[in-house]
Amino acid sequence: QVYLEESGGGSVQAGGSLRLSCTASGPFSYYGMGWFRQAAGKGREFVAVINANGQDTYYRDAVEGRFTISRNNLNATLYLQMNNLIPEDTAVYYCAASTKSYNSANMNDFVTYGPGTQVTVTK
Numbered sequence: 001q002v003y004l005e006e007s008g009g010g011s012v013q014a015g016g017s018l019r020l021s022c023t024a025s026g027p028f029s030y031y032g033m034g035w036f037r038q039a040a041g042k043g044r045e046f047v048a049v050i051n052a053n054g055q056d057t058y059y060r061d062a063v064e065g066r067f068t069i070s071r072n073n074l075n076a077t078l079y080l081q082m083n084n085l086i087p088e089d090t091a092v093y094y095c096a097a098s099t100k101s102y103n104s105a106n107m108n109d110f111v112t113y114g115p116g117t118q119v120t121v122t123k
Contacts, residue, residue, distance in 0.1 A: 002026035002097045009117030022078040022095030029073035032098035035080045037091035052101040085121045092116040
């Protein structure tokens with residue numbers, strides 16, 4: 001089983017950038033990895049996913065072109081570079097491990113989540 005822990009959250013003004021990291025212990029390089037977020041009073045939603053070898057990515061429309069997901073399998077770390085942040089990006093961000101090696105944005109394929117990191121974007 002893989003254990004995950006996010007870092008890098010914080011408060012930033014609109015237009016700013018943050019880089020989230022997610023360190024993993026356990027099997028990492030075999031599985032797709034994703035980022036999800038949950039705003040206050042709302043359900044958890046998919047943000048981005050990357051396949052096991054890091055060659056294929058997929059994003060929700062609202063972050064396409066602003067966010068970049070990447071991974072380093074040698075040090076078992078997942079990243080989310082977030083640029084041009086807007087207030088609507090405010091949420092707790094979670095990294096998650098998929099049960100699949102390929103790209104899947106199906107939330108049912110993600111069974112392991114980290115505790116989350118807060119991202120707040122102010123006007």
